[in-house]
Amino acid sequence: MNPVKIGIAGLGTVGCGTVDVLIRNADEIARRAGRGIQVSRALVKNISKDRSCDLNGVELTTNPEDLLNDPEIEIIVELMGGDSGIALELVQGAIACGKHVVTANKALIAVNGNQLFAAAQKKGTMIAFESAVAGGIPIIKVIREGFSGNVIRRLAGIINGTGNFIMSEMRTKQRSFQDVLVEAQDLGYAEADPAFDVQGTDAAHKLTILASIAFGIPLQFSHVYTEGIDKIESEDVEHAKTLGFRIKHLGIAAQVTDGIELRVHPCLVPENRLLANVEGVMNAVLVDGDAVGPTLHYGAGAGAGPTASAVVADLVDVVRTLTTDPENRVPHLAFQANSLSDIPILPIDEVSSAYYLRLNAINRPGVLADVTRILGDLNISIEAIQQKGDGSPDEFLPIVILTQVTLEKNMNCALERLAQLETVNSDIVRIRLENLNWS
Amino acid sequence: MNPVKIGIAGLGTVGCGTVDVLIRNADEIARRAGRGIQVSRALVKNISKDRSCDLNGVELTTNPEDLLNDPEIEIIVELMGGDSGIALELVQGAIACGKHVVTANKALIAVNGNQLFAAAQKKGTMIAFESAVAGGIPIIKVIREGFSGNVIRRLAGIINGTGNFIMSEMRTKQRSFQDVLVEAQDLGYAEADPAFDVQGTDAAHKLTILASIAFGIPLQFSHVYTEGIDKIESEDVEHAKTLGFRIKHLGIAAQVTDGIELRVHPCLVPENRLLANVEGVMNAVLVDGDAVGPTLHYGAGAGAGPTASAVVADLVDVVRTLTTDPENRVPHLAFQANSLSDIPILPIDEVSSAYYLRLNAINRPGVLADVTRILGDLNISIEAIQQKGDGSPDEFLPIVILTQVTLEKNMNCALERLAQLETVNSDIVRIRLENLNWS
Numbered sequence: 001m002n003p004v005k006i007g008i009a010g011l012g013t014v015g016c017g018t019v020d021v022l023i024r025n026a027d028e029i030a031r032r033a034g035r036g037i038q039v040s041r042a043l044v045k046n047i048s049k050d051r052s053c054d055l056n057g058v059e060l061t062t063n064p065e066d067l068l069n070d071p072e073i074e075i076i077v078e079l080m081g082g083d084s085g086i087a088l089e090l091v092q093g094a095i096a097c098g099k100h101v102v103t104a105n106k107a108l109i110a111v112n113g114n115q116l117f118a119a120a121q122k123k124g125t126m127i128a129f130e131s132a133v134a135g136g137i138p139i140i141k142v143i144r145e146g147f148s149g150n151v152i153r154r155l156a157g158i159i160n161g162t163g164n165f166i167m168s169e170m171r172t173k174q175r176s177f178q179d180v181l182v183e184a185q186d187l188g189y190a191e192a193d194p195a196f197d198v199q200g201t202d203a204a205h206k207l208t209i210l211a212s213i214a215f216g217i218p219l220q221f222s223h224v225y226t227e228g229i230d231k232i233e234s235e236d237v238e239h240a241k242t243l244g245f246r247i248k249h250l251g252i253a254a255q256v257t258d259g260i261e262l263r264v265h266p267c268l269v270p271e272n273r274l275l276a277n278v279e280g281v282m283n284a285v286l287v288d289g290d291a292v293g294p295t296l297h298y299g300a301g302a303g304a305g306p307t308a309s310a311v312v313a314d315l316v317d318v319v320r321t322l323t324t325d326p327e328n329r330v331p332h333l334a335f336q337a338n339s340l341s342d343i344p345i346l347p348i349d350e351v352s353s354a355y356y357l358r359l360n361a362i363n364r365p366g367v368l369a370d371v372t373r374i375l376g377d378l379n380i381s382i383e384a385i386q387q388k389g390d391g392s393p394d395e396f397l398p399i400v401i402l403t404q405v406t407l408e409k410n411m412n413c414a415l416e417r418l419a420q421l422e423t424v425n426s427d428i429v430r431i432r433l434e435n436l437n438w439s
Numbered sequence: 440m441n442p443v444k445i446g447i448a449g450l451g452t453v454g455c456g457t458v459d460v461l462i463r464n465a466d467e468i469a470r471r472a473g474r475g476i477q478v479s480r481a482l483v484k485n486i487s488k489d490r491s492c493d494l495n496g497v498e499l500t501t502n503p504e505d506l507l508n509d510p511e512i513e514i515i516v517e518l519m520g521g522d523s524g525i526a527l528e529l530v531q532g533a534i535a536c537g538k539h540v541v542t543a544n545k546a547l548i549a550v551n552g553n554q555l556f557a558a559a560q561k562k563g564t565m566i567a568f569e570s571a572v573a574g575g576i577p578i579i580k581v582i583r584e585g586f587s588g589n590v591i592r593r594l595a596g597i598i599n600g601t602g603n604f605i606m607s608e609m610r611t612k613q614r615s616f617q618d619v620l621v622e623a624q625d626l627g628y629a630e631a632d633p634a635f636d637v638q639g640t641d642a643a644h645k646l647t648i649l650a651s652i653a654f655g656i657p658l659q660f661s662h663v664y665t666e667g668i669d670k671i672e673s674e675d676v677e678h679a680k681t682l683g684f685r686i687k688h689l690g691i692a693a694q695v696t697d698g699i700e701l702r703v704h705p706c707l708v709p710e711n712r713l714l715a716n717v718e719g720v721m722n723a724v725l726v727d728g729d730a731v732g733p734t735l736h737y738g739a740g741a742g743a744g745p746t747a748s749a750v751v752a753d754l755v756d757v758v759r760t761l762t763t764d765p766e767n768r769v770p771h772l773a774f775q776a777n778s779l780s781d782i783p784i785l786p787i788d789e790v791s792s793a794y795y796l797r798l799n800a801i802n803r804p805g806v807l808a809d810v811t812r813i814l815g816d817l818n819i820s821i822e823a824i825q826q827k828g829d830g831s832p833d834e835f836l837p838i839v840i841l842t843q844v845t846l847e848k849n850m851n852c853a854l855e856r857l858a859q860l861e862t863v864n865s866d867i868v869r870i871r872l873e874n875l876n877w878s
Contacts, residue, residue, distance in 0.1 A: 021588050021730045031655060032587045100766075117771040124766045130585070136731035138585025144773040146569070146577025148471045149460050149751025156875065215782065216470060216774035223784035236797060236868055239839045243823065245795075247870065259783040261790050268795050268841075268872040274713070274737065275875060286878050291460045292575035292738060292748035294878040298713065299734035309731035312588025321765045327563045329760065329768075332556040334583040335655035343654065344698040345662035351700050356684075356707050358675060384682065400678045402707075429675055431686065433707040436595065436714060439725050439733045 003036030004319050007067035009043040009090055010079035014104055014131075016053035017304025018077065018311045023054055029312065031339040032331070033319040037312075041067050043080075043090070068093045075100045075318055077311060083107035091127070095119045100322075102314040104131035104307055110205035110221040113212075126321065128314035133206045134159055134283045136306030137299040138313060143287060144213045150289030152214040154254035159206045161281035161301040162189045162197040163229050163249040167266075168279045170237050171246060177232055189281060189302075199228035200249070200264040207251035210285070211262050215255060220262070227265035240268050246276045349409040354383070354433040357401040359418060360425035363391050367423045371399065374417045380406045396425060402433060442475030443758050446506035448482040448529055449518035453543055453570075455492035456743025457516065457750045462493055468751065470778040471770070472758040476751075480506050482519075482529070507532045514539045514757055516750060522546035530566070534558045539761075541753040543570035543746055549644035549660040552651075565760065567753035572645040573598055573722045575745030576738040577752060582726060583652045589728025591653040593693035596724035597717050598645045600740040601628045601636040602668050602688040606705075607718045609676050610685060616671055628720060628741075638667035639688070639703040646690035649724070650701055654694060659701070666704035679707050685715045713737075788848040793822070793872040796840040798857060799864035802830055806862045810838065813856045819845045835864060841872065 008015055022029065022037055030036040041059045043066070061067070064086060067076055076094040078101060080087045087108055094101050095116065103109065109116070109129050120127045130140045134157065143152065158164045162184055169180040181198065184190040196202040204224040212219050229249045240247050245268040254261040269276040274296050278284040283301025288294050300306035320329045331337060361367045368387065375382060381404040388398045403411070411430070419426040447454055461468065461476055469475040480498045482505070500506070503525060506515055515533040517540060519526045526547055533540050534555065542548065548555070548568050559566045569579045573596065582591065597603045601623055608619040620637065623629040635641040643663040651658050668688045679686050684707040693700040708715040713735050717723040722740025727733050739745035759768045770776060800806045807826065814821060820843040827837045842850070850869070858865040 017730075025588060025590055025729070028590050028655070029588060113771070117776065120771070121767060121776055124764065126766050127771060136728075137734060138581050141580060141585050142577050145756060145769060146580050146752050147748065148755040148773070149464060149468060149748050151464055151467055154877070156873065156878075212779075213773040216467070216772065216778065216780050217782055217784075218779050219772070220784055225787040225790070232870075233868070235837070236795070236870060239797065239827070239837070240795065240870075243795075243825075243839070243841065245872070250873065252873070255782070256785070256791075258789065259785040262784050263787060263790060266870050268870055269875060273875050273878060274716070275878065277713070277716075286875070288877055289575075289748060290464070291456075291744040291751070293745060295576060295736075295738035296878070297734075297736055300732045305730040306732060309586065309588050309728060312730070313585050316587040317584060321768065325563065326760045326765060326768075327565050328560060329765075330584060332552070332559070332566060333655065333658070334587070334652040337556065337560055339655065340651075340657050341655050343656055343694070345656075345659055345701050346695070346698040348664040348702060350697065351664070351702060352695075356675070356679065356682075358678060386682075388678070398674070398678070400682070402682065429672070431671075431675060431679075431705050431707055433684070434595065434689065434691070436708055436712050436725065438593070438727055439595075439712060439714065439735070 001035050003038040004074055004322065005038050005040040005072045006075040006077055006315065007041040007043065007070065007073045008039055008077045008079060009067065011042050011044050011051055012079070013304045014307045015079045016051055017308035018079065019053040021308040021312050029316060031335045033316045034336050035319055035323050037315055037319060040073060041070060043067055064090045064093065068097055073099060074322065075102060075315065078103040078105055081105055081107065083111040088112060091116060095123050095125050098123055098125055100126040100318050102128045102311055102318065104311055106132040106202065106205040106209065110208040110219055113219040126318050128317060130314050131307050131310035133209050134285055135299065135301040135303065136309040137283060137285065137297050138310065139210065139285050139297050140213060142297055143210065147287065147289045147292060150291045153288045153290060155210060155214055155285060155287045156250050156252045156275065157210070157285035158248055158275065158278050158283050159251050159285065159301065160197055160203040160249060161283055163203065164278065165189055165281045167229060167247055167249060170234060171241060174234060176234050177230065198230045200226040203249065203251045203264045207253060207262060207264055211253035211260065214253060215260055217260065223262055225263040229266050232266055244271050245269060246271050248276065351408050352405050353408060354405045354435065355403045355411055356431045356433050357403065358429040359399045360396045361399050362423040363393055363395050363397045364423060368399070370421055370423065371418060375403065375414055378410050378414045380410060380414055440474050442477040443513055443761065444477050444479040444511045445514040445516055445754065446480040446482065446509065446512045447478055447516045447518060448506065450481050450483050450490055451518070452743045453746045454518045455490055456747035457518065458492040460747040460751050468755060470774045472755045473775050474758055474762050476754055476758060479512060480509060482506055503529045503532065507536055512538060513761065514541060514754065517542040517544055520544055520546065522550040527551060530555060534562050534564050537562055537564055539565040539757050541567045541750055541757065543750055545571040545641065545644040545648065549647040549658055552658040565757050567756060569753050570746050570749035572648050573724055574738065574740040574742065575748040576722060576724065576736050576740070577749065578649065578724050578736050579652060581736055582649065586726065586728045586731060589730045592727045592729060594649060594653055594724060594726045595689050595691045595714065597687055597714065597722050598690050598724065598740065599636055599642040599688060600720035600722055602642065603717065604628055604720045606668060606686055606688060609673060610680060613673060615673050616669065637669045639665040642688065642690045642703045646692060646701060646703055650692035650699065653692060654699055656699065662701055664702040668705050671705055683710050684708060685710050687715065790847050791844050792847060793844045793874065794842045794850055795870045795872050796842065797868040798838045799835045800838050801862040802832055802834050802836045803862060807838065809860055809862065810857060814842065814853055817849050817853050819849060819853055
């Protein structure tokens with residue numbers, strides 16, 4: 001089947017990130033969506049500007065009409081930002097001519113969503129906006145579809161990465177707000193005008209959206225109480241720490257007796273809560289439903305890759321709806337049934353892991369040397385080794401070893417040899433060890 | 440529109456939990472799904488058994504054919520368990536007569552999923568199985584739809600609550616495996632035959648499903664390397680702790696150069712990782728995609744409410760597909776556009792919160808008494824109060840106060856009065872405090 005053609009408006013960090021992901025993962029995306037996705041046109045401010053992404057086959061234009069008037073373009077991806085101006089006109093135009101919309105624009109949705117959704121529903125077009133809240137975390141899908149059986153009681157989230165980075169740095173490095181803000185700008189986290197981040201407007205846009213899908217209320221951005229982190233002083237960060245708290249910038253929405261709370265502000269949180277331990281530019285949202293109970297959803301809240309992940313997920317959702325039977329819209333195993341792969345599952349012998357070992361060995365000179373030699377002969381590096389206890393000579397004492405990563409069959413071989421040592425009890429404990437340093 | 444009629448097979452903990460949620464949240468569910476959901480028949484082993492849920496209007500039967508032959512029933516919810524026998528026959532029968540299936544049965548899907556999905560696709564019926572993995576966490580939806588733009592590199596999860604409860608208790612209370620297992624059975628966490636939990640079979644069923652939707656491979660339960668926690672000794676839990684690790688029972692799936700790793704086993708994890716801090720019966724799954732990066736999904740992995748949450752979410756997904764236009768299958772704001780509610784957003788004055796206050800006050804007898812009297816007059820309870828530093832008399836020193844929950848307008852009144860004290864500097868710092876004790 002021909003690929004679905006899309007037009008992208010905006011080729012900044014997120015726009016180029018989206019083009020990158022669509023090209024890099026084209027095969028996996030088509031296997032999932034049942035059809036390829038091809039960027040055919042892109043709207044930019046400056047055509048001659050150098051860009052990092054591969055724009056081979058993409059027609060650049062400065063005129064929104066070129067995207068709207070192209071009958072082959074079925075989906076417009078709006079990644080320009082702003083709650084008015086070109087972004088708004090483009091989305092309105094897309095709906096008017098029956099094109100579907102994917103947008104990462106939280107301001108646009110929070111401020112104009114009620115009108116846009118009404119227009120889209122009339123026209124039978126889709127507006128998908130997963131990337132507008134919490135970057136790569138599919139929090140909109142989770143609340144809107146995953147928790148549809150619940151009365152959602154409340155949610156609380158760290159939904160502005162820049163603000164969380166600043167609060168983390170202030171606490172862990174005793175730095176001042178101003179000092180960290182300048183670094184965040186240098187690192188490209190904060191906007192040149194950081195007001196949206198540090199005064200809470202960005203978080204308020206996102207909270208508006210989350211509250212509506214959680215509680216079934218219209219978008220009401222103007223009713224969010226919003227306080228930024230720009231008044232937080234180092235002294236209070238320190239006092240909070242002493243008392244066992246961390247100051248986080250939270251968006252909170254809750255159903256209480258008389259109505260709904262909707263507020264963005266700095267907040268002391270007990271240091272042992274999961275949310276208190278979300279550091280740097282990461283985002284996390286706690287959601288509490290009456291059936292599911294408390295849940296946490298954690299991941300990168302911004303950046304090219306994570307935001308592109310959400311944009312492409314929305315694209316796949318739309319393409320699946322366009323292309324496949326309702327009953328098979330989402331394939332059972334995520335990939336179309338005819339495109340499952342036959343990559344082999346490795347037998348455990350061929351798996352690599354680090355290991356914890358516990359040997360009971362006679363407390364006698366030379367025993368440790370025998371043990372380490374056997375591991376060394378098999379090229380197994382030792383990360384740590386401890387002989388426990390201080391028993392009498394010739395008593396059995398535990399030796400605890402942490403190894404570096406090695407092949408399981410290699411470790412099996414080592415264990416066989418170790419068990420043959422006369423000074424070592426043959427019941428050797430072996431537990432695998434995962435650093436999870438990717439998490 | 441008439442409600443969608445469903446038949447439930449199995450009225451144990453999860454079955455009754457599902458009936459409860461469908462009744463309790465009927466209004467919210469219908470507002471989301473666009474149509475009510477009504478249980479019209481239930482398959483049970485023993486009709487006369489007392490059950491905790493409201494079965495008004497539900498026809499009980501011991502004969503699966505009564506569900507299959509009822510032309511009004513559009514969806515069969517299979518909550519009996521087991522990878523063969525009645526559960527399998529019922530699901531096969533449902534597909535054969537064109538009914539959709541929602542199931543919480545991980546064994547059934549892991550072992551027979553390939554055949555069942557093929558049959559369902561041929562017939563144009565849906566099989567939804569979110570509740571089969573990690574209870575209330577919508578992890579299948581997250582991976583299958585939320586991360587569809589990613590090449591998923593690996594995932595690691597705590598996906599058996601009983602096993603995690605046992606490992607948590609062994610570590611925090613220095614108890615033996617056998618001792619905790621007996622308690623888990625008493626608490627109803629572990630099955631009477633706990634082999635599926637403690638030998639890792641249950642986790643292997645779930646990992647099979649997660650790996651297939653992550654990597655696009657057929658279900659291959661027989662290829663999962665599986666090791667339980669039943670051999671873990673207290674001694675090793677203690678050694679691991681000393682070395683800065685916790686032992687967790689993990690399911691791990693990873694794409695490596697030569698193939699796919701698929702393994703369930705106990706594992707040392709550094710104690711500062713989020714996954715190491717998932718305690719008791721909670722579940723969590725780490726997923727790493729090439730675009731989104733590391734993400735964590737945390738919630739209750741079992742129990743009536745959380746599992747029912749996932750069962751009902753699947754039901755709503757199916758009902759939305761049956762009922763609404765493809766373009767409006769999932770309403771923009773989760774609830775059908777004509778059923779948004781007008782619950783008011785509370786002004787911040789009407790919001791209740793605990794508070795952190797910092798006052799700069801003259802170091803003089805009677806000042807603390809003035810401050811606490813003002814708070815007391817307004818019925819604001821003090822949780823903690825500290826006068827910092829030991830400066831000379833009449834110097835300004837900070838007083839830090841944590842209050843209990845009070846109404847914001849009450850606190851505003853207190854702050855006004857405090858600022859009028861001659862001994863207190865009028866720049867009073869006020870930061871809200873959330874215990875998040877629901878998370």
